[in-house]
Amino acid sequence: MKFVHETSPQRIRFATGAAAAGVVAEIGLIGAKRVMVIAGVPEAGIAKSVTAGLPVVLHHDEVVMHVPVEVAERARAAASAAGADAIVCVGGGSTTGLAKGVALTTGLPIVAVPTTYAGSEATHVWGLTQGARKTTGTDPRVLPVSIVYDAGLMVTLPVDLSVASGLNALAHCVDSLWAPRADPINAAFATEGVRVLAAGLPKIVQDPYSIEGREQALYGAYLAAVSFASAGSGLHHKICHVLGGKYDLPHAQTHATVLPYVLAFNAPNAPAAEERLRTAFGASTAGAGLQALRQALDAPRALRDFGFKESDIPAAVEDILPVVPVTNPTLATADNLADLLRSACEGNDPE
Ligand code: NAD
DSSP, X not given: OOOOOOOOOOEEEEOTTOHHHHHHHHHHHHTOSSEEEEOOGGGHHHHHHHTTTSOEEEEEOOOOTTOBHHHHHHHHHHHHXXXXXXXXXXXXXXXXXXXXXXXXXXXXXXEEEEOSSOOGGXXXXXXXXXXXXXXXXXXXXXXXXXXXXXXGGGTTSOHHHHHHHHXXXXXXXXXXXXXXXXXHHHHXXXXXXXXXXXXXXXXXXXXXXXXXXXXXXXXXXXXXXXXXXXXXXXXXXXXXXXXXXXXXXXXXXXXXXXXXHHHHHHGGGOHHHHHHHHHHHTSSSHHHHHHHHHXXXXXXXXXXXXXXXXXXXXXXXXXXXXXXXXXXXXXXXXXXXXXXXXXXXXXXXXX
8 A cells, every 4th residue: 555645634523403502612712703604595594593602793695606706705805894703604515615715815714514415614625706617726724624513404405405415425435436636545434425325315315304314414425525625536526517617507416417427437447446335335336336326316317407418518528538537447538428428418327
């Protein structure tokens, strides 16, 4: 074994029903006296209860998916006008993304309270959109200093969004196994992430109020994000980044739909990943395990359901081909990528 692994410094507080006490404790540790709360309008109620015990100087609710630059700039200006000394963000990846956009230029510490399984709270990756172009980068300043996980906040996330978001987390795990900085440590996180997500998500579909299911999915989402942050973007993330940016496809649903096709594409040439995934799913093959889970979840099937068209494939391939990681186990060509996208567009059998 030979590898270099970097671990991100972050405190994790995980307790159902204890988010409000958790953020008070974390803000106390930072010593902040003037808190900016970022939460979108739909999450305002959750944010109000979670932040009731804090010295809040500003509630900011302009949250837009993919963080347009002008939205980030207004939030930065509001933070500085209010003299904020810390941010508490309550919401999904879009909300955490805005908090990161503020931290990137102000250096304000973030305490993140996630309400989806996107996992942005556990990465040092930021993303900003200018016009139709999304730029991403990494910076230690945007990594939240602490995360407060409370599975009780997840029960309002509708089942279809929970499934898409949970499979987005699963995609972080799977893609980590062949990403450019894949190593035995992030593979261990990824494998355990698959195991608990596969156990938790069906419980949520059966009963959205299942705390056991919500806790497993949330814990899995954290493991998934850590493995992704550490291993980097593999083929799956490169494809979804192009599709999301160029065709404005919804983030979690795109990941959920594309994943089985990337797995079928790479698994035959990635025996160690295949074995890890097969074992984590408890199935005869990794592909069979993923398909059985997707069936149990009634997962999204076809990119065309989200507005992607067969005529979009050549331009998408042109953008994807140059960014395919050199470490990808299967050699990508314009032809086999076009086949992959055609199958994902139509929702064909991935095998
Ligand atoms: P999102 O944050 O846009 O939320 C999706 C929807 O769910 C919204 O309508 C929101 O109001 C609703 N919602 C959220 N929590 C809820 C709850 N508990 N109950 C009811 N409704 C709730 O979507 P997302 O998938 O969480 O995040 C997507 C964004 O995050 C994308 O921009 C993506 O690029 C980014 N992202 C970044 C990273 C990173 O590491 N930087 C990782 C993953 C995702």
